[in-house]
Amino acid sequence: MPKITVAEHAGACYGVQRALDLVQKVAREATGAIHTLGPLIHNPQVVEDLAAEGVTVVSDVPAEPGSTLVLRTHGVVPQVEKTARERGLHVVDATCPYVKRVHHAAERLQQEGYQVLVVGEAGHPEVEAILGHAPGARAVSCAAELDGIELGRRVGVVVQTTQAKPTLDAVVSELMARAGEVCVINTICEATSERQKAARELAASSDVMVVIGGRNSANTTRLATICSASCERTHHIETCDELEASWFAGAEHVGVTAGASTPTAQIDELVASIESLCTSLA
Numbered sequence: 001m002p003k004i005t006v007a008e009h010a011g012a013c014y015g016v017q018r019a020l021d022l023v024q025k026v027a028r029e030a031t032g033a034i035h036t037l038g039p040l041i042h043n044p045q046v047v048e049d050l051a052a053e054g055v056t057v058v059s060d061v062p063a064e065p066g067s068t069l070v071l072r073t074h075g076v077v078p079q080v081e082k083t084a085r086e087r088g089l090h091v092v093d094a095t096c097p098y099v100k101r102v103h104h105a106a107e108r109l110q111q112e113g114y115q116v117l118v119v120g121e122a123g124h125p126e127v128e129a130i131l132g133h134a135p136g137a138r139a140v141s142c143a144a145e146l147d148g149i150e151l152g153r154r155v156g157v158v159v160q161t162t163q164a165k166p167t168l169d170a171v172v173s174e175l176m177a178r179a180g181e182v183c184v185i186n187t188i189c190e191a192t193s194e195r196q197k198a199a200r201e202l203a204a205s206s207d208v209m210v211v212i213g214g215r216n217s218a219n220t221t222r223l224a225t226i227c228s229a230s231c232e233r234t235h236h237i238e239t240c241d242e243l244e245a246s247w248f249a250g251a252e253h254v255g256v257t258a259g260a261s262t263p264t265a266q267i268d269e270l271v272a273s274i275e276s277l278c279t280s281l282a
């Protein structure tokens with residue numbers, strides 16, 4: 001039987017766990033319909049489980065007075081929350097507090113007269129929400145994109161929570177050469193880098209790595225890529241049904257990790273399933 005190790009940092013981050021707890025509490029207590037504005041997290045199994053509890057996904061604010069609308073961890077532009085309240089919906093704000101911190105930082109920089117830049121992926125819901133809190137702000141995903149922006153003298157910078165620090169450093173270093181004053185509020189959340197570092201270290205000492213999480217989850221896919229770089233036998237799965245006994249043949253050490261949108265229960269189930277498959281091989 002191989003040794004199975006779960007990465008030191010793996011699975012649901014603080015914001016995702018908080019959102020899940022909030023929506024489960026609402027599902028137990030609310031009397032009317034419950035909707036999440038977009039999938040609560042990038043994890044199809046969790047979204048299916050929530051649907052079984054009566055929580056449905058909507059793509060726009062519904063006109064259903066008395067129903068409950070859960071805002072997901074990425075946050076929303078202020079207008080969305082305003083519209084929901086005007087339509088008589090109960091709003092449950094599951095925006096991650098670390099994402100809220102970015103909204104506040106962008107607002108503050110703008111109030112102080114800075115031209116606000118958001119280092120992040122344009123079009124990503126989190127970035128769109130940040131831009132909505134600082135109208136006129138621009139998103140840049142890399143230093144080269146600064147070429148398309150007319151910069152003022154005073155530039156304020158905030159960052160999408162899941163960005164890599166070297167990307168921020170490159171943008172800031174370029175800004176220092178171009179703007180008179182640069183004020184940077186580093187709003188990167190450590191949950192992502194902690195998971196990546198732990199996955200990299202575990203993969204280096206594992207014969208097989210299994211990464212569990214949604215294929216539509218960017219941070220889970222990134223973990224799988226990182227693990228593949230040092231462990232050729234890396235597998236990215238969404239559910240334990242996808243496991244194959246042959247993956248573990250001859251392995252002495254199996255590593256397990258999961259993206260920030262994977263609840264702990266799914267990691268526990270994965271470990272139990274690997275144990276059972278390895279027992280069948282013995």
Ligand code: F3S
Binds near residue numbers: 013014015016161192
């Ligand atoms: Fe929040 Fe960081 Fe998770 S911003 S949603 S705790 S990755």
